Each structure stands twice: as C-alpha cells, then as structure tokens.
Amino acid sequence: MSASSVVTMRPYESTDEAAVLEIVNEDGLPGQPRVSAGMLAEALAGRSEVDSGWWAALAPPRTDVAVDASGQVVGVVSFAVHSAEPVGFLLWLHCREDESVALALVTHACAELGTVSVHAFDFATALTRGVEALPVRHRQATHRALLKAGFTGEDLWRYMRMPLESRALLPRGTGRKARKCEDGNFEVRVRDRWGRKVGEVVVGVPVAGTGVLWWISVEERARGRGLGRALVGSALRLLVELGAREVILYVDDGPRAGNDRAAANALYESVGFAEVDRLWFYTRGPAAPAC
Incomplete structure (x- = not known):
C-alpha cells in the first residue's frame, strides 16, 4: 500500500x-x-x-x-x-x-x-x-x-547542550559587564587598551530555564590567550544569574561553514557541552x- x-x-x-x-x-x-x-x-x-x-x-x-x-x-x-x-x-x-x-x-x-x-x-x-x-x-x-x-x-x-548545576562548575570569566541589546539578548564585549573590540559573546534570556549561547567570536590577533574560554565562562555565569538551569548552542561545522571549527568544538566540549544531534x-x- x-x-x-x-x-x-x-x-x-x-x-x-x-x-x-x-x-x-x-x-x-x-x-x-x-x-x-x-x-x-x-x-x-x-x-x-x-x-x-x-x-x-x-x-x-x-x-x-x-x-x-x-x-x-x-x-x-x-x-x-x-x-x-x-x-x-x-x-x-x-x-x-x-x-x-x-x-x-x-x-x-x-x-x-x-x-x-x-x-x-x-x-x-x-x-x-x-x-x-x-x-x-x-x-x-x-x-x-x-x-x-x-x-x-x-x-x-552541531546542536549542543550543557546543564548549569552549580556556579562552581563554570570556568573563570572576564568579569566584564553585560549589555542588553535591542533584540533582548545580552552581549559581553572585550576591548584592548586602544579601545578596539577583540572578542564578544551573545546569550539569549532563558526560556523555561534554558539559555542560549548564540554567538562567540575572538579577533585573530587576540587568539591563543584564553579569551574564548573566558568569554564562555562569563556567558555561563550570566545565564545562571538570569535563571538558566541549562544552556544550548549551535556550531556551524558542516561543509557549508567553509572553515575549521575544531577549536570551537574543543572549547565547548572542554567546559562540559555535549552533542545532542546533528x-x-x-x-x-x-x-x-x-x-
């Protein structure tokens, strides 16, 4: 039939x-x-x-x-x-x-x-x-x-997820203050001593206890100094303060991405994110x- x-x-x-x-x-x-x-x-x-x-x-x-x-x-x-x-x-x-x-x-x-x-x-x-x-x-x-x-x-x-069970489990962050964006998300920026942006992270306000790490970037000239990990730490602590019990994120690491996401995947896995699905x-x- x-x-x-x-x-x-x-x-x-x-x-x-x-x-x-x-x-x-x-x-x-x-x-x-x-x-x-x-x-x-x-x-x-x-x-x-x-x-x-x-x-x-x-x-x-x-x-x-x-x-x-x-x-x-x-x-x-x-x-x-x-x-x-x-x-x-x-x-x-x-x-x-x-x-x-x-x-x-x-x-x-x-x-x-x-x-x-x-x-x-x-x-x-x-x-x-x-x-x-x-x-x-x-x-x-x-x-x-x-x-x-x-x-x-x-x-x-790659769709990934991590529980936020304790502040003590979060990596050390930058201590920078978050700015609320017009779209309702929160952004943390890091600038060098000349005022140039060298890194940023954007998170979404938690819904039903789940926050989203929407975006993280580190300028090439500032890589290799642990800034990416610090930004993730700041994002996770901010989400906990906003009431999140877990966090999700997306990594565009398929063929269409056009560049290597191995470092990003390694970073997320190192702080506790696990893949949910492709x-x-x-x-x-x-x-x-x-x-």
Missing part, C-alpha cells in the same frame, strides 16, 4: 490546534521548550525571531494536516514559496516519526509547491529556539522519507525524481 493511500490531506483548521501541538511536542529535543499555542500561531503565520529575514522573503505559508481513516490528525506540514524566486520551501513537518505519513506529507507538499527546486528545513521556525534544519538522530523516519522523495541532505550544524538541510533540484 502506498503512503498516499494511508492518509488524506486537508488544510489546517483552528480545531486541529490541540492535536497538532501534541504531535509537534512528541518531537521535542532536549534543551528545547515545550511548544505553546502562541509559538504554533507564529509558525502558522510565517514568523520567527530567528532567521526572521528569511521568513520575510516568503509568501504566506500554507499548512496542511494528514488525517487517517478515523479522522484523526496524524501529521502536519507547512510550506511556502519564495516571494521573488521560483523556489519552494518545506518549512516544518511532524508526524510522530511514522515514515509512511512523513513520505505522504513530503509528497503532498512538493506536489502543491510545483516549483523547479525545493528546500527542506532550511531555517529556524517559531517552534524552536534556533533549531535550524532537521535533527537527524531524533527524526530518522523524516530523514528517510526526504531521501526517498528525491531530496539530497547536507550536514550543517542538524541537516535538504534540497530537491530540477533533475531529482518528482515527489
């Missing part, structure tokens, strides 16, 4: 909210907040605090659900086209990791998009705190469905089999 004969598709309705939230939350990753009705509403509207520029370039998304023979919602998919280019985007998909339902949802989205090429899981949605792309170890059925539908996958990001992006070009 083909996947498409197992379920039928119809547009998402407001009465589907509870069922869809349950399905989406079954795919929750460690370090990610439980998806709320408000987060779902943002995703349905095509908005996200992370990657907001990408979302603004899309036409309004369409969200459809997969329904089984009893009328129960068993999956959901959201997709959109680019406002100015002939490219389609499979934005997010959840199906309790039932591969037949995943394949039916992917097939349906591709057929409805009808574009020359389709990108899948290309940027972060409002359903997560910055999870850009598909966590393949937690979402193996969806990964297989995409490959069966003619997509090619690419490993992009995040993959997918494309289906014009030469790929039709979905």
Whole structure:
C-alpha cells in the first residue's frame, strides 16, 4: 500500500490546534521548550525571531494536516514559496516519526509547491529556539522519507547542550559587564587598551530555564590567550544569574561553514557541552525524481 493511500490531506483548521501541538511536542529535543499555542500561531503565520529575514522573503505559508481513516490528525506540514524566486520551501513537518505519513506529507507538499527546486528545513521556525534544519538522530523516519522523495541532505550544524548545576562548575570569566541589546539578548564585549573590540559573546534570556549561547567570536590577533574560554565562562555565569538551569548552542561545522571549527568544538566540549544531534538541510533540484 502506498503512503498516499494511508492518509488524506486537508488544510489546517483552528480545531486541529490541540492535536497538532501534541504531535509537534512528541518531537521535542532536549534543551528545547515545550511548544505553546502562541509559538504554533507564529509558525502558522510565517514568523520567527530567528532567521526572521528569511521568513520575510516568503509568501504566506500554507499548512496542511494528514488525517487517517478515523479522522484523526496524524501529521502536519507547512510550506511556502519564495516571494521573488521560483523556489519552494518545506518549512516544518511532524508526524510522530511514522515514515509512511512523513513520505505522504513530503509528497503532498512538493506536489502543491510545483516549483523547479525545493528546500527542506532550511531555517529556524517559531517552534524552536534556533533549531535550524532537521535533527537527524531524533527524526530518522523524516530523514528517510526526504531521501526517498528525491531530496539530497547536507550536514550543517552541531546542536549542543550543557546543564548549569552549580556556579562552581563554570570556568573563570572576564568579569566584564553585560549589555542588553535591542533584540533582548545580552552581549559581553572585550576591548584592548586602544579601545578596539577583540572578542564578544551573545546569550539569549532563558526560556523555561534554558539559555542560549548564540554567538562567540575572538579577533585573530587576540587568539591563543584564553579569551574564548573566558568569554564562555562569563556567558555561563550570566545565564545562571538570569535563571538558566541549562544552556544550548549551535556550531556551524558542516561543509557549508567553509572553515575549521575544531577549536570551537574543543572549547565547548572542554567546559562540559555535549552533542545532542546533528542538524541537516535538504534540497530537491530540477533533475531529482518528482515527489
């Protein structure tokens, strides 16, 4: 029996909210907040605090659900086209990791998009705190469905997490004061004696006890002096003061990154971060089999 004969598709309705939230939350990753009705509403509207520029370039998304023979919602998919280019985007998909339902949802989205090429899981949605792309170890059925539908996958990001159980466990920081940014995040900058910035770190305000280390950089001329480790220490202590019990981060160490992230990975592992999953992006070009 083909996947498409197992379920039928119809547009998402407001009465589907509870069922869809349950399905989406079954795919929750460690370090990610439980998806709320408000987060779902943002995703349905095509908005996200992370990657907001990408979302603004899309036409309004369409969200459809997969329904089984009893009328129960068993999956959901959201997709959109680019406002100015002939490219389609499979934005997010959840199906309790039932591969037949995943394949039916992917097939349906591709057929409805009808574009020359389709990108899948290309940027972060409002359903997560910055999870850009598909966590393949937690979402193996969806990964297989995409490959069966003619997509090619690419490993992009490392998603890492660390508990913040005690201030005593944190490495020594720089002692620099944090500055609150316009976007609500906090930034710590380090300058040399001439006032030039040599390093910075940006963290997100904790949500449900989880903070995010969004960004850390050290200028090349200041490397090799322990500044990176000190900045991480300052960031972790700041997150504890803001109420975080754990912290997550993302390392763009896939082929697309274009440079070596070995030092960054070694730094994060040395202070206690552990990998949760690898995040993959997918494309289906014009030469790929039709979905």
